Amino acid sequence: MRTAQYPSEGGCDCKAIRYRVTAKPMFVHCCHCRWCQRETGSAFVINAILEADRVELLAGTPEVIDTPSNSGRGQKIARCPTCKVAVWSTYSMPMFRFVRVGTLDDPDIAPPDVHIFTMSKQQWFELPPSSLAFVEYYDSSKVWPAESLERRAAALAKAPST
Secondary structure (H helix, E strand, O other), X not given: OOOOOOOEEEEOOOOOOEEEEOOOOOEEEEEOOHHHHHHHOOOOEEEEEEEHHHEEXXXXXXXXXXXXXXXXXXEEEEXXXXXXXXXXEEOOOOOEEEEEHHHEOOHHHOOOOEEEOXXXXXXXOOOOXXXXXXXXXOOHHHHOOHHHHHHHHHHHHHOOOO
């Protein structure tokens, strides 16, 4: 596997939305839950988790769609208003963006760190033998690298209190 290069750019199919991630993701999820399967029309989604301020919009204005989620808190999916490709999501903490890895110009730079909700993965999909996988979710404090936990804590500390 080659070394990931950051900053890195991405965008939608029609090129109306372009963005840059300015840092390596804190962590990359491959989610196999039924909600992600339904929302993407695929067997799973791969999301790179970054601080929102490390995802710079270069062109266009995404259309933000509120959708339900299994947690009940919903998610906001940023889509291109023209081609409707989802470029990122935010969940209950808007200081983080879950960038759709497939929208990166070079999606190979962000392979999954973990597979989650494998209880509902498609039966025909076999997890790589060396992959970290959880039947449901996991405790990030026990799984994420220290540097990522520090970045997460710093972003949470900057968030306005509600």
